[in-house]
C-alpha cells in the first residue's frame with residue numbers, strides 16, 4: 001500500500017503547537033492487525049507515502065498518520081517528493097520570472113526532499129518546517145503561473161497536469177498490488193486517483209462519500225471550480241472532451257459502478273445529470289431513513305453485489321457534519337455524524353475489497369485552532385478505519 005499526499009491551490013498555515021502535542025495521541029489504541037483478508041492487494045501490505053507541497057497532507061502526517069497506519073500492521077515507506085513539481089507537463093515557467101522568484105520548480109522540488117541525517121530511518125521526520133517553507137514557496141510560485149480559464153474552468157492546466165501525474169502514480173502503485181492512499185487537498189484530485197485505479201483495476205467500483213456530487217461538467221459549472229467536476233470527466237459526460245483534460249483522462253467509470261453516500265448540497269444541473277445517468281445516490285435523507293448500516297449495505301449491493309470487485313473509496317471530509325470536521329472548504333450542515341463516517345470506512349474495510357483510498361478536503365487554513373485539530377484528527381481516524389482499525 002502506498003500513501004500519496006497531495007494538495008493544491010490552497011494557502012498554508014503552520015500547525016499549532018497544541019496540534020503537534022496531539023501527535024499520535026490516539027494512534028491505534030493497541031489495535032491488532034485487521035482480521036479480514038485483502039482480496040486484491042499483495043501481502044505483506046505496504047505503505048509508500050508520498051508528500052505534496054501543501055498543508056492538508058502534511059498536517060495529517062504531522063498528526064502521526066504514518067505511525068498509526070504502521071501500527072495497524074501495514075508496511076509503510078514514505079516518498080516525500082513533491083507531487084506536481086517533477087516531470088510535470090504543466091511547466092510554463094518564464095526563466096526570468098523563475099530567477100526573480102529565486103526558485104525554480106525543479107529546485108523547489110529538491111528542497112522539498114529533506115535529507116535528515118539524524119533520522120534517516122524515520123520517514124515521518126522528512127516532513128518538517130523546511131519542507132513546509134519550501135513547499136509554500138513552490139506552491140505560491142505554481143499558483144502564479146499563467147493559467148487563464150478555459151471556458152468556465154478555473155486553473156485548468158494546473159489541475160489537469162497535477163491529476164495526470166497523480167493518475168500515473170496511483171496506477172503504478174495499484175499495479176504492484178499496493179494501496180495508494182491520497183490525502184488532500186482539492187477533491188479534483190480524485191480525477192487522477194480514480195483514473196489511476198481504473199487503469200489498474202478496470203472492474204473496480206467507486207464509493208464517493210461527500211456532501212456534494214462533484215459531477216458538474218465544464219458546461220454546467222457555475223463557479224468554474226474543478227473540484228466540483230471530477231466525476232463528470234471520469235464518466236466522460238458531454239462537455240468533458242476538452243483540452244487539456246482530453247489529453248489524458250479517458251472515460252473510465254460506468255455510472256452503475258459509482259455510488260454516493262452523504263449528499264445534501266447538489267446543484268440543479270447535477271440533479272439532472274444524476275437522474276439521466278441513473279446514478280445511485282444515498283443522500284442524508286436516506287441515512288436518516290434507513291440508518292447508516294443499511295445504507296452502506298445497499299450501496300455495496302449496488303456496486304459490488306458479489307464482493308468480487310475492487311473498491312476505490314473517495315471520502316470528502318465535508319460529508320461529515322461541520323460539527324465533526326469544520327476545517328474544510330465547503331461545509332454543509334446536516335451531515336454524517338462522527339460514527340456514521342467511521343462506520344462507512346469500517347464496513348468497506350471489512351469487505352477486503354478496498355484497493356485505493358482518498359481522504360480529501362482537509363484544509364488546516366480554515367477555522368479555529370480547535371476546528372483544525374479536530375478535522376485533522378478526524379481525517380486520520382477515517383483513514384485508520386478504512387485501513388482496518390476496529391473498536392475492539
Ligand SMILES: [Mn+2]
Pocket residue numbers: 187210211212214227316361
Ligand atoms: Mn468533494
